[in-house]
Amino acid sequence: MSDIGFVRADLVPAKPAPNRTSGAMAWAQKxxxxxxxxxxxxxxxLLFLTWIVPPLFNFFIGHAVGPNGTVEECRAIDAGxxxxxxxxxxxxxxxxxxxxxxxxxxNIVFALGAMLFVPLLIPKAPFKRVNAILFLVVYPVVxxxxxxGGVFGLTEIPxxxxxxxxxxxxxxxxxxxxxxxxxxxxxxxxxxxLPVIKTLCIAFIELIRAVPxxxxxxxASIMLPLFMPxxxxxxxxxxxxxxxxxxxxxxxxxxxxxxxxxxxxxxxEAGASLGLGYWQRMYFIILPQALKHVIPGIVNNFISLFKxxxxxxxxxxxxxxxxxxxxxxxxxxxxxxxxxxxGYLFAAMVFWVFCFSMSRYSMYMERRLNTGYxx
Amino acid sequence: MQKTLVTIAVAASLSLGAxxxxxxxxxxxxxxxxxxxxxxxxxxxxxAPDSNNVWTGLEVDYCRALAAAIFNDAEAVRYTxxxxxxxxxxxxxxxxxxxxxxxxxxxxxxxxxxxxxxxxMFYDGQGFMVRKADGIKSALDLSGAAICIESGTTTELNxxxxxxxxxxxxxxxxxxxxxxxxxxxxDGRCDVYTTDSSALAAERSKFAVPxxxxxxxxxxxxxxxGPVVRAGDTGWFNIxxxxxxxxxxxxxxxxxSTNVDEMLxxxxxxIKRLLGVEGDFGTxxxxxxxxxxxxxxxxxxxxxxxxxxxxxxxxxxxARGLNALWKDGGIQYAPPIR
Numbered sequence: 210m211s212d213i214g215f216v217r218a219d220l221v222p223a224k225p226a227p228n229r230t231s232g233a234m235a236w237a238q239k240x241x242x243x244x245x246x247x248x249x250x251x252x253x254x255l256l257f258l259t260w261i262v263p264p265l266f267n268f269f270i271g272h273a274v275g276p277n278g279t280v281e282e283c284r285a286i287d288a289g290x291x292x293x294x295x296x297x298x299x300x301x302x303x304x305x306x307x308x309x310x311x312x313x314x315x316n317i318v319f320a321l322g323a324m325l326f327v328p329l330l331i332p333k334a335p336f337k338r339v340n341a342i343l344f345l346v347v348y349p350v351v352x353x354x355x356x357x358g359g360v361f362g363l364t365e366i367p368x369x370x371x372x373x374x375x376x377x378x379x380x381x382x383x384x385x386x387x388x389x390x391x392x393x394x395x396x397x398x399x400x401x402x403l404p405v406i407k408t409l410c411i412a413f414i415e416l417i418r419a420v421p422x423x424x425x426x427x428x429a430s431i432m433l434p435l436f437m438p439x440x441x442x443x444x445x446x447x448x449x450x451x452x453x454x455x456x457x458x459x460x461x462x463x464x465x466x467x468x469x470x471x472x473x474x475x476x477x478e479a480g481a482s483l484g485l486g487y488w489q490r491m492y493f494i495i496l497p498q499a500l501k502h503v504i505p506g507i508v509n510n511f512i513s514l515f516k517x518x519x520x521x522x523x524x525x526x527x528x529x530x531x532x533x534x535x536x537x538x539x540x541x542x543x544x545x546x547x548x549x550x551x552g553y554l555f556a557a558m559v560f561w562v563f564c565f566s567m568s569r570y571s572m573y574m575e576r577r578l579n580t581g582y583x584x
Numbered sequence: 585m586q587k588t589l590v591t592i593a594v595a596a597s598l599s600l601g602a603x604x605x606x607x608x609x610x611x612x613x614x615x616x617x618x619x620x621x622x623x624x625x626x627x628x629x630x631x632a633p634d635s636n637n638v639w640t641g642l643e644v645d646y647c648r649a650l651a652a653a654i655f656n657d658a659e660a661v662r663y664t665x666x667x668x669x670x671x672x673x674x675x676x677x678x679x680x681x682x683x684x685x686x687x688x689x690x691x692x693x694x695x696x697x698x699x700x701x702x703x704x705m706f707y708d709g710q711g712f713m714v715r716k717a718d719g720i721k722s723a724l725d726l727s728g729a730a731i732c733i734e735s736g737t738t739t740e741l742n743x744x745x746x747x748x749x750x751x752x753x754x755x756x757x758x759x760x761x762x763x764x765x766x767x768x769x770x771d772g773r774c775d776v777y778t779t780d781s782s783a784l785a786a787e788r789s790k791f792a793v794p795x796x797x798x799x800x801x802x803x804x805x806x807x808x809x810g811p812v813v814r815a816g817d818t819g820w821f822n823i824x825x826x827x828x829x830x831x832x833x834x835x836x837x838x839x840x841s842t843n844v845d846e847m848l849x850x851x852x853x854x855i856k857r858l859l860g861v862e863g864d865f866g867t868x869x870x871x872x873x874x875x876x877x878x879x880x881x882x883x884x885x886x887x888x889x890x891x892x893x894x895x896x897x898x899x900x901x902x903a904r905g906l907n908a909l910w911k912d913g914g915i916q917y918a919p920p921i922r
Contacts, residue, residue, distance in 0.1 A: 284792060301637045306663075309636060369664050431670045434677030442679050445664070525625060525665040535625060539632030541899040544790040549763075 268547075283545040290551045294543045298536045302555070305372015305527050311364060315375050318352045322382070330570065332577065345386065368446035372527035374559065376446075380518045380528070381563075384453045385511050391454070392461025393500075397491060399466055410462070417459035422517055425452045430524035449521045457514045464506035468499030501578045508571035512564045530556045609813075609820035610654070610870050613681055618660045621647035622680035625665050628786050629894040629902075630686050630706075630809075639663045643684040645889040646705055646811055648882070650682060650827050653866075653875040658882035672697050675814055682824055683812040693812075702824040704810045706894075707906035707915065709803035710742050711781035713788060716798050718775060723802035727752035730774035732765045734758075739779050742805040766790075780807055782894065782902060789899040803906075823869050830876040832918035833858055834885035836909055841884040844877060857921050865921055876921070886916065 241251040267273075272289035274282045276296035283291035295302070304312050325344040328334035356375075359365035371379070398410030417425070429448040437443075472495055480490035500507070522531040533556045537549040613619055623631035623643060631641040648658040664680050675683045676698050687693075688708075689701040712731075714720045720729075723746070733740050735758040747754035757774045759765045766787050769777035777784070781803060788794050813824050834840070837855050839847045847855050856862035859880075860873040867873065883889060890907065894900045908914025 297635075301633060304637075306633065306637055306639070367662055369662060427669075431673045434673060434679060437677070442677070445679075522625070523667065525667050525670060527625075527665065531625070535633065539626040539628040540635070541628050541786075541789055542635065544899075546792055 280543055280545060283543070283547065288545070288547060290554065291543070291545055291547050292551065294540070294545075294548050294551055295555045297543065298540060301373060301536055302529060302532050303374045305375065305532055306370040307366060307372065307375065308364070308370070311358075311366060314355045314358070314363070314366075318355055319378075321348060321351065322378075349383075368444055371446065373532040374529045376521070376526060377515075377518045377529045380450055380453055380521065381511075381515045383450055384457050384514050384518075387454045388457035388461050388510075388514070389507070391458035393465050393496070395458060395462035396465035396469060399462065400469060414459045414462050417456055418463070422453070422456050422520055423523055425456050426520060426523045428452075445524060446526065449524055449526060453514065453518065453521075456517075457510060460510050461507065464503050464510060465499065467506065468501075468503035469495065471502050472499050504571055504575050504578070508567055512567050515563055515567070516560060529559060608870075609681055609817045610823060613654060617655070618662050619647060619651045619654065619682065620662050620664060620680045621650075622666045622671055622674055622683040622685050623647070623663050624685050625667065627686055627783075628789075629782065629898065629900040631663075631684070640893065642706060642889055642893040643686065643809075643811070645883055645893065646684050646828065646831075647682060649831060649879045649889075650824065652878045652882040653823065653827050653830070653871055656872070656878045656882075672699060672812075675699055675812060678814070681813070681820075686809050687812055689808045689810050698815050699812050700815045700821055702811045702813060702821065703828045704808040704916075705828065706782070706809045708780045708782050708807035708809050709906075710739055710778060710805040710807065711784050711803050712800040713769070713777045713784045713797050714775060714800065716796050720775075720800065723800045723804070724750060724752070726776055728755055729776050731756050731776040731778055732759065732769045732774040733778055734762055734765050735760055738805070743778055746804040782900070785894075785900050785902050789901065819870060823871065826869060826921075827879060829918035829921070830858065830879050831883075831886040831889065832909065832916055833921055834876070834880045835887045836911070836918065839880055839885060840888055841880055841882070844880045848877070854920070854922075863922075 242248045268289040270289070272287055274288055274291050274293045276292055278291070278293035280291075280293070282288060283293060300309060300312065304315055307315060325340060325348055328340055329337070329344060334340070354360055355363070356371065357366060357368070395410050395414055398406045399414065401407045401410070426449055429452045430445060433448065434442065476494055476498070477490065480494045485493065519528050519530040521528050522534075527535060533552040536543075537552045540548075621644075623639060623641075626632040627641070629641055631639055631643045634640040644661075644663070647661045647663070651660040652658040654660070664674065666674055666680075666683070666685060668685075671683055671685055671687065672693070674680050682702075683699075684705070687701075689704060693699065694701050712723050712726065714726075714729075720726065727747075731743065731754075733743060733756050740756070740758070743756075744754055757768060759768060762779070762783075765777065765779075768774060770791065777787070779787075781799060784799050788797050788799065791797060811824060811828065813821055815821075833854075837847075837852065837858060839855060839858065844859070848859055848861060850856065850861075853862060857865065859877045860866060860875070864873045866875040869875065872878075884892070886909075890904065891897060894902045896903055904912070904914055906914050907916055910917040
């Protein structure tokens with residue numbers, strides 16, 4: 210044993226404190242200025258923002274003319290968005306030609322719709338079954354009589370007068386609620402073993418998918434009246450509604466079929482071996498799994514349907530976008546350099562709010578239903 | 585078996601069509617209680633929503649006049665907004681009773697589509713707009729100037745013809761969309777903007793400073809715009825036509841919506857006949873004796889509706905020009921009511 214040893218007699222001199230690892234500075238250093246390239250990119254980004262943000266801010270808010278402004282303010286050389294125009298023409302954008310004293314009727318329809326629809330979206334809300342029946346069966350009937358009138362002492366308002374957001378919402382809500390079940394039935398039909406059903410479904414899906422929506426609307430609006438005996442006319446609004454629904458259901462069918470094909474054969478056989486009939490098997494075992502897989506695809510379809518509603522301008526109907534366009538062209542008392550731009554911006558914002566909400570809700574649903582595959 | 589079924593179906597639809605075609609449009613209109621009128625999607629001055637979201641315009645007033653003559657109620661009209669592609673189908677399929685939608689009267693339309701033009705509510709024609717600062721006074725000065733034009737339209741062909749006929753250099757900047765054309769002109773990408781003069785006036789009113797632009801006096805094409813009805817129903821055609829003539833006749837005789845009640849006591853036989861005080865010209869049309877009185881009372885005469893919708897005091901600001909009465913230097917002319 211040697212006596213060579215090392216015993217430290219004094220403390221190691223303190224090192225400088227490490228660079229900060231938390232806080233704003235540290236975050237900035239790590240994410241924005243980590244390398245010279247990052248630093249250059251960050252600076253370029255900041256430059257871009259200082260270039261783009263102030264004019265945007267000025268256009269939307271800073272120099273914009275508020276709801277109570279006048280057209281003279283909108284015509285000023287440096288004026289921004291003309292929100293006064295939107296505010297003044299709001300009724301047309303929401304209701305179209307719907308008689309102004311009767312606009313409480315669509316308002317009730319909007320309110321009822323929100324009251325019945327929102328609880329359906331919230332998983333924890335009670336009375337789902339009653340709620341669904343009210344929304345899917347009672348609500349459409351009530352809404353129709355309220356909007357069209359002609360009964361119970363309500364003035365008749367023909368569908369030619371409906372317009373704006375009202376039309377956009379009716380077409381998209383009816384299209385969505387009808388095309389979803391129709392699409393499921395078509396998808397199941399396409400996988401059916403019964404040759405007649407299978408052929409019919411395939412023929413329908415392939416035919417509809419092979420033509421653009423514009424063509425279908427055009428056909429419904431221009432060709433159909435020529436085939437029918439003179440004097441029998443089907444309401445133009447109804448024709449567009451049917452056209453949009455059939456079109457979306459064909460796409461929906463293919464999305465659902467994708468989900469059905471993801472279900473292993475064993476699931477079908479397991480259902481059969483439990484003694485379940487075809488519809489029970491589909492309802493309890495196959496569809497709940499299949500639909501869960503294809504939520505993004507389904508919502509994709511809904512969103513594109515919502516945006517496609519603006520194509521009904523082809524058949525002379527005034528959805529939100531067309532209502533805005535009509536006023537842009539015809540509201541001469543509001544003409545200024547930014548009037549039309551503001552109108553289109555307004556339409557874009559409304560569309561964005563609806564589509565973005567749908568997309569967020571679908572992400573929430575995916576997370577909630579993602580029980581079997583959570584990692 | 586199948587063949588017989590098809591035959592029956594065809595025969596049935598044919599006979600249905602036949603019966604429907606024989607029923608007079610006037611009876612159908614009276615039965616439903618309103619006139620279904622096809623209009624544009626929104627052309628200011630002609631048919632467009634006003635600030636109360638009610639259809640207004642020269643062509644809308646024609647439909648209101650028709651309703652006034654039939655129902656003594658100018659509001660008994662329902663409007664169908666139609667695109668230019670579907671307008672004639674909607675008319676021949678019976679979805680609308682009358683089409684009053686900036687439709688140019690041409691021979692092929694009149695003779696080949698199963699429709700009949702009633703008259704010319706508005707004589708339009710292609711014109712040129714230039715910036716006042718450029719100092720151009722006539723379309724003949726436009727040789728070599730950059731012309732903003734919508735592609736694939738008769739506008740383009742008319743302009744090419746005009747320039748060729750006058751030995752001028754034709755230099756175009758072509759766009760697909762009307763809005764783009766206007767934007768390009770506004771941004772100074774071209775010196776001239778050409779389209780129908782009524783549209784020129786409407787677009788001009790939208791510019792920041794409308795007075796910086798002038799519309800040149802030359803009109804280089806004929807665009808007679810007028811109401812259209814289905815062919816084959818002479819009774820309905822006559823009602824549509826004489827409603828238009830009544831508007832003109834009232835202006836010629838100086839009968840307006842404000843003085844029409846005084847005019848009932850007029851000694852002028854022409855006014856007496858127009859207002860149904862003397863003779864009965866309404867019953868042969870299937871209307872009442874005071875049909876024209878109702879039109880004038882509820883809608884006004886041609887001058888009133890013109891001035892209200894497109895005249896010099898409106899933002900559109902169109903002078904009467906060709907649309908003045910024949911005795912005022914225009915070509916609006918109504919046959920006598922007698």
